[in-house]
Amino acid sequence: MTPLFPLLNSSAARTCGRGKMSAPVVKMAGRCFYQLYKLSNSAGRLASGKTGIRQFSGAVVKNAAEPWRLLGAACVQRLAVISADQRPLEAKFSELMNQMELERSLMSDHELRLLDDKERLRRRQAVDYDSDEEEEADRDQDIVLTQDLEDAWEQRLKGFATQPRARGVVDARLERADRCLAEPLLLLTQQEVGPERLWMLPQTPWEAGETLKTTAQRALSATPGLDLQTVFLGNAPCGLYKYRMPRSVRDREGLTGVKVFFFKAVVSGPLPPPAPSSLWVRQSELKDYLKPSYLEKIRPFLLNL
Template sequence: MFKQIFQSFGSYSLNQILPDTSKKAATVYLTIIRHRDTRTFSTITSTKKWDLYSAVCLERHPVIIQSMQEIELKFYNMLKKIEYENSLKSDHELIKENEKPKKLSSKEDETETNTLIQTIQDFEDSYQEELNNFKFASTITKFDEQDVTSTLKRKLDKNLLLLIQQRIGNSHYWIPPQGIRKEGETMRQTAERVLQDACGTKIKVKFYGNAPIGFYKYKYPKKICEQGSYGAKIFYFLAKYIDGDITNDVKYQWLDNEELEKVLPNGVQESISQFMLFN
């Protein structure tokens, strides 16, 4: 293209082609243009091939509420006090007040009133006894005590994230289920397939939308790069555990935030912590 341009300008001088430029500088510019391939001036840079992966951050939400912190407990007690002061009396409280012992005119009335008061008192005592005998179940399960991480019946008051043991290169890592995208799949379809391949068909989950919530990439070792792939780009999708069990023969764990920090590879942990919120 450049050769054609300068051939058409053959009848013009250097100063006419490159105005406001010294004769020496113009000569240098034209020499460079004539001896360089036109691809040097292209704005298109060489592209690197990345493998696209989908990964699933599968959460099990808390089964029970967490214990209140100090400030939460103070606020709760304040609201409870306000509610009590503004509330109306119950039927039981009204009956109890209206049936207080009064000056009795006869022995028969006195007996009837005492019987009624005794009945109300027995009613209250029975409820108090029932409350005293009620034992709250422990929030710590046997799986917590035995430190079994491959069950959902642990850490009932916390968010848990599913990790499976996957081989990457020559090493095994604990990471969210992930797999490479196949031709013709959307990234969401890849995520659904990856989860089913890892966990089986009996587990029920709910995906939150078609768009990924997070992203992580890493470069392959030099030997793999020489084969044509520069690295991997992983798109994380968020899903909620609904029901069912993991039926495939795969090593897996359900871990809370503190446990994840100890198990996840550093780069993956830093990436996930930017878009995952744990209780």
């Protein structure tokens, strides 16, 4: 290809050298012409298609423009109602801390009075005991010893019956929200996804004119038989799960895939009765009901309280 700007020939260079232009200026002008020469050759290669730049096909641009279906999902947890049992290490540490607190603490008024009573009894049992040395207040009234008080308290304690610590209902079906009171539970509902029925968080498609949080709230109210009072923690989604549609569905419906936005919520009212097609599952049981890719997206924002 003929260059757009030919290089200066030797005669032109000699002519510039005999004029007023100095040698550095001639050198700079030569560089400018050389850069223009390289640009002209690059333009020629682009026009002929001989270039190292990666070309993007029209199919990629077309797929990027296809829409996604948006869904709102509610991650509802029933937090622990009672404290969990201490593990052996925790029980040993608690015992150690109680012993250290007892050794470093000051005596209470009751303990000081108990020491005074012991000293008074020691003086009375002595051989050289003189009752005139006792104060008039002690002689005028009967002294109630601290040991007598402790005996009375012991009798009252024996008559007090403690209630057993609640451990949950005997009927430990997964449909009940009052099971496993010492652990948080997660609400799962069974929904149809294509030809399958899968367990997942309550979800529903987004509708125009509503926020994604409103969509998640509507997903709870649309669950059949679920009478639940909840509080949503914030207005922004806490997680996202997306997947692509099969090729046949994409060609038929013109959708790239589905994006599910999760919103976190906790049970704020009475525990609901069992509802059909819904489960209350512990975190250790989620792997038995959720797909691994789905579980991987929701596990980071689960509350373990």
